[in-house]
Amino acid sequence: MLNTPTSTYPLSRILPNAFFPKKDAMRPLLTLVSLIGLLGSTHALAQNPTDVTAAQRPDPTSFFGVDVHGDFLTQVPACAADEVAPTALCRVATASPDQFEVLGIPRLPIHLGYKLVATVKNGSVEQLVLSGKVSQLHLVEEMLRSMLGAPSTLEQRSIEDQYGSSYQNEVQTWAGEKVSVSFQRKDSDLGQYAVTVETSPRAPETGTALAHEKTDSAGQEASHL
Secondary structure, three states: OOOOOHHHOOHHHHOOHHHOOOOOOOHHHHHHHHHHHHHHHHHHHOOOHHHOEHHHOOOOOEEOOEEOOOOHHHHOOEOOOOOOOOOOOEEEEOOOOOEEEEEOOOOOOOOOOOEEEEEEEOOEEEEEEEEEEHHHHHHHHHHHHHHHOEOOEEEEEEEEOOOOOEEEEEEEEEEOOOOEEEEEEOOOOOOEEEEEEEOOOOOHHHHHHHHHHHHHHHHHHHOOO
């Protein structure tokens, strides 16, 4: 091993020779200053995306591959009866005439086993509910924060199960101009999580309360599929 301190190496030994043309003595210094500035800018851009709040980002136009502002019935056709694992978006009717399970959604950065149900009104998406096992809770939270930034609100709610035991259920809400998103364990089944996307803008408190009611309803429909 060389005992010569690193600081005594010429910069031409540390950085590529392309940065140091011999004909220009000032080029090494200028290039080094430029690199330092670029690294500083890159660090700023690479900061944790969760540092950005939902209010600082524009509303996404699609969630889980579904255009929430488009014509759902046209853009998401009915699944073929003999199609087992669709590779493109398609819909399956449920017991409720305005709710459809959406299949063929893009692979999400969480483990398989999730389910997406859309509530449609006049051909447009009113609500999307993504649900799955609560063991994936932390992965879903990371996905949402990467997509949407930090939540607009965090709420701790006390719920009681059928045996009389009380639990704290955290509800995270992202309130956009045209879309609101809430994330929580299902009140009706703490073993399941629910991500609820609503296209009707409303205040976080009102939206959260309404989301609980609709989430449980959509979850019950999905459980019968």
